[in-house]
Amino acid sequence: MIGRFVTLEGGEGVGKSTQVRALAAALRERGLELVETREPGGSPGAEAIRRLLLDGTDDRWGAEAEALLFAAARADHVDKVIRPSLQSGSWVLSDRFVDSSLAYQGGAGRLGLEAVRSINGFGIGECFPDRTLVLVLPEGIERALARDDHRSDRIGGRSADYHRAVDAAFRKIAADEPDRVRLIDASGAVKQVTARLLGALEDLL
Incomplete structure (x- = not known):
């Protein structure tokens, strides 16, 4: 019995x-x-x-090197954890996966969605999520800045314009792949948001 692979995505905050x-x-x-x-x-x-990837200054890596490092980490993650878990029949829930690379490096980083998809396709093969749930919240960037007291890792600490481009890229991915990717309103109480996430998984349960 093969398990299901679900990923949770979204911008900062x-x-x-x-x-x-x-x-x-x-x-x-x-x-x-x-x-x-x-x-x-x-x-x-x-x-x-x-x-x-996360330590150091923003200019530590160029855009291409950053995308390749993410893809290398993801290939090992799939090989060592995700694929074996799915093959054993377990569900896998990942806090971020390939759609983050598409949105951050492909969209906001201007490498292009297809270039980043190709890099990752080589590394993970057929192991794309069964369902990707993207949390959206207009005030997310401001919330993240307040949470981190304006300190963050080298990617989270990028400009507000960069993070708005990340949000736009996630929305484009959802529009292009509506069967796999669902946008979820992240406003309201925690239990309300969790109920929305579960509702978006009902057809897989």
């Missing part, structure tokens, strides 16, 4: 980490075997690359 935990708990309450993971990271090799 949309409450993604909170909802990953809440959604994981709700899916386990339904009796599912579930593996929670994250990107960049999720496997020992990918966690090592995570530190390279």
